[in-house]
Amino acid sequence: MAARTAAVIEKWSTGLVEPERRLDYWIGAVCECFLEMDITTPVRSGFDCSVQRGQLDTIGINRVEGSAQHVYRRKASLGRSASNYYYLLCKTDNDWTVMQNGHWSILQPHDLVLLDSRRCYEFNFPVTANTLSLELPIAWVESWVTDPERRAGQRIDGRTGWGAALSAFACQLSPHLAVDLPLPAQVLTDQLGGLLALAAGSEIPATPSEQREAGNLLDQIGRAIRLLYAEPGLTAASVAEHLRVSERTVHRCLNKSGLTFSGVLNDCRMAVARRMLSEARFDHIGVGGIGLRVGLSDPSHFIRQCRRYLGMTPAAFRRQR
Known part of the structure; x- marks a missing residue:
């Protein structure tokens, strides 16, 4: 089996073995x-699955x-696991049920649920097992969601509000x-974390010193992004270091206002790109050069962002002014 790296897709399929050995x-x-x-499984013959x-x-x-x-994940299995995670699960084709923390939830297509592998759980796929399962490090979840253990096993409505946004993105x-x-x-991953926090209806707890500074921190983050947006690969961690606060504080402050770091950064970059494409004095700079000046070094990515924010390619936007 191939090692787990960022450049490998691992595959398992019961189609590789004889029918009697598939389960x-x-x-x-x-x-x-x-x-x-x-x-x-209730499927007595023809059982087939892949991941x-x-x-x-x-x-x-x-x-x-x-x-x-x-x-099922039972008590006997808990002690044998060398590592644990949260799992965010979503199905889009039919209803299913899940149990954790002593209660059952009925989930409909596009609903989501967060499960904690440190506790027993079970879920039932009565029709198909077609599922998205995101394996989330515990520390990562705890940096986004307040008291995630209490939220484990609870249905997240995938058709309204922030739950719908999380479901669509996931x-x-x-x-x-x-x-x-x-x-x-x-x-x-930042986008996923921000949407998970919003869908869970949670606020990341602030320290007293962070609470005192919360009034103007959002403005400071905005100013820092407007100052640093041209740096390719700019991250929330870089902005946090510039402001001398934690990355978690930056995300928390943005989430309270219904914002995400990537969203604010993209808005800033594309506002500058729109202005440069709109003014004749920048016509000597090629489309790729404008992308570089707003921190988007990949020309194809810059074009995709222009289609999303401007409704057309940068060259078309420049021609139509």
Whole structure:
């Protein structure tokens, strides 16, 4: 099996083994890909499942497809796991159920649920097992969500409010991002974290000193982004270092106003790009050069951003003025 790196897509499929061995193979594959779990299935013949896995920075992206099944993580398995995670699960094709912290939740297509692998859980896929499962480091989740253990097992409505935004974004993630990143990995994981915090309805707890400074911190973050936006690969960590606060404080401050770092940065960059493309005095600078001046060194990425923010390519926007 290939080592887990940011450039590898791992694959498991019961189609590789004889029909009578498929369930045993699948249990082993799931334990290898996730954590130790037990599985039963009502499918007596023709059982078939597969999983693809990619690594996006510190987050594992798993796409599971296959037959109906009931999955358990019991006390006997908890002590055998060398590492633990939170898992964010979402299905888009049919209803399913999940249990953790002593209560059952019925989830409909596009709903999500956060599960804590340090506690027992079970979920039932009565029709298909087609699922997105995001493997999230515990420390990463705790940096975004207040008291995630209490939220584990609770349904996140994937059709309204921030839950709908989280569901739509999460469902665009695939293992293939491991080899074909549309944006830097940290930009994508920051976006996921911000949406998860908003969908969970949580605020990251601030220290007393951070609370005293919260009144003007949002303005400071905005000024720092406007100062540093031209740096390719600018991150929230860089802005936090510039402001001498923690990265977590930057994200928290933005989340309270319904914002994300990547969103504010992109808005700033594209506002500058719009101005430069609109003014004749910048016509001597090529489209790629304008992208570089706003911190977007990849020309194709700059063009995609222009289509999104301006509704057309940068060259077309320049011609139509």
